Amino acid sequence: MSLSAKVCANTAVREATPGLMAALAERFVERFSTARAVREQHGRDESAYVDAPLPQGVVFARSTADIVDTVRLVGAHEVPLIPYGAGSSVEGHLLAVQGGISLDLSQMDRILAIHPEDMTVTVQPGVTRSQLDEALKGSGLFFPIDPGADASLGGMCATGASGTNAVRYGTMKENVLALEVVTAHGEVIRTGTRARKSSAGYDLTHLMVGSEGTLGIISEATLRLHPVPESISAAVCSFGSLDQAVNTAIQVIQCAIPVARIELVDANTVRMVNVHSKLALPEAPMLLMEFHGSASGVQEQAEAVQAIAKEWGGQAFQWATQAEDRRRLWTARHHAYFAAIQSHPGCRAISTDTCVPISRLAECLLESTAEVNATGLPYFLVGHVGDGNFHFGYLVDPEDSRQWAQAESLNDRLVARAIRLGGTCTGEHGIGLHKQGYLLDEAGEGSVAMMRAIKRTLDPHNILNPGKIFAFD
Incomplete structure (x- = not known):
């Protein structure tokens, strides 16, 4: 049995109550689906590990307000909420291991602002890498992170994605300047600015980058652009x-x-x-x-x-x-x-x-x-x-x-x-389900305990993508 199968087998499913399902249906109408085909689409990714229950429903968000309302509704019932971008993750990030609701962000696909003079762009999380490439044509600028799949930029932020250009241009961690994030309490916060650097307080932007949807849901991202080479x-x-x-x-x-x-x-x-x-x-x-x-x-x-x-x-x-x-x-x-x-x-x-x-x-x-x-x-x-x-x-x-x-x-x-040899279990895919034991081997109990403490503080009811990165009591 694979590690993810063991995780799923040993994890209690938190069923969405009829009251929650009715509230989501009332709020989102046709943008809330319980159809099995839709749930199956949102309950599988590109990983080899598929032993997980399907989400009980899927919300299709079109705005930050939609994310806020979904978080507050599921939070009131302490039911899991799993963000979904393009479905291209390979570590089981979007599997509903504890049941709950899948939050599809793919319709939040607007490029909000391109600032060529500052070489930045602000996008909603459902914008894909190829969509951004197309929008930047003729601007003299490009976004260098290419993970291979046509992933969503929100998902790339959440997993700390990388790719073939990283040796020259860095990973997502070096190319995300600021985020808008919906917290587990349904609050909207902004981290970072469009300025190239800052020493203002804790680096919340890079706390969220690579957090795999467990600390907050990214609703906007401001990214660095680079000049197209001569x-x-x-x-x-x-x-x-x-x-x-x-x-x-x-x-x-x-x-x-x-x-x-x-x-x-x-x-x-x-x-x-x-x-x-x-x-x-x-x-x-x-x-x-x-x-x-x-x-x-x-x-x-x-x-x-x-x-x-x-x-x-x-x-x-x-x-x-x-x-x-x-x-x-x-x-x-x-x-x-x-x-x-x-x-x-x-x-x-x-x-x-x-x-x-x-x-x-x-x-x-x-x-x-x-x-x-x-x-x-x-x-x-x-x-x-x-x-x-x-x-x-x-x-x-x-x-x-x-x-x-x-x-x-x-x-x-x-x-x-x-x-x-001084390396890591994951250079760009993230921990998800499969690498949780490896994270302990690499980082040690003390570091993982600190991560759990952060999770517990920001998401005390463990509703945001539970079961990923580490076990959470």
Whole structure:
């Protein structure tokens, strides 16, 4: 049984009362649904762990006032409320493990203000990454956080999301300036400002970023934007072995070359992508890189990286400066997950998310790869290796308990190794359900006790996304 299944099995469901259901129906009319198909949609995410009850109803919010009213209604009955964005989380964040009501924020999808002179944008939480990209066209600005999925920006704030550009532009934590949040008491608070820095009191903005909907519900976010680079160049390079590719990435970072993206795709994954996307990439470990800056600066960066790669046996370089050609080169990375899933029809992917100091990356990756190869379990491996973050995807038959146990054991050992090497159990996915034990291993009882104390103070009745991050008495 998976950890999330155990969590769900050992957690009491707090049923919504008929009075609450009637009150929600009266307040939201057609925007409150108890239809099973709607509840099923809101009771599953992209995680491999689906052993949870469905929410008893779904509220579709269109304004901060809708969030406030929902929080106050469920709070009066002490019933759980689970925020829902795009449904793309991979750690069970939106599962209704204690029952309750799902709060769908996807219709709060307005871009409220773009301030190009300050390079900021304020959005509602349901705005997706691709929607913001489209709105910024022609402005000379862009938002750099790309977690792969077309996630909602509210959800990206809540999970502390990251992505392929993090090595150059940082994660959500570095790119959120201010938030509007509805608390567990139904109050609306604002954290931060549009100013680039502040030392005014506790940093409530970054308390909420990464809190996974357990401390408050994000109703607006003000984000940093960045200038579109004058020139962008992409490159793909293959290597004879995984350690050559990883050591190239390490040396690039240690030489302070300001690469915008440097992604690893292992030979297994390249093989799957070739079949899925009808490509003919060399079936060998591969680095995909992107360089941003002036035309001369980009050329200097690319030449420096190519020289390092050649020292480590890099070959089959392909370069692209046109947007269409860059998209073609990045196909392998962007299609990795779907290619892997389709390579074993009916499988589920148990995705890992460890991150280690860059100096320990090769050691962690090579030991972990040897372990999974020894089991014979199919897998894919991709990584944001420029910042030491990587993902194994163990492909398991949902009905095969032996494969589930193998994947769980591999993940346990991988996380233990990452923590031993000074790293973390999650670089960007969050804790959710599956990583709660790992959080204790990483942070220790004292730190988790402090987190519980914060939760208890801000949400004394444990109504906001209960059962996530840690157990709460």
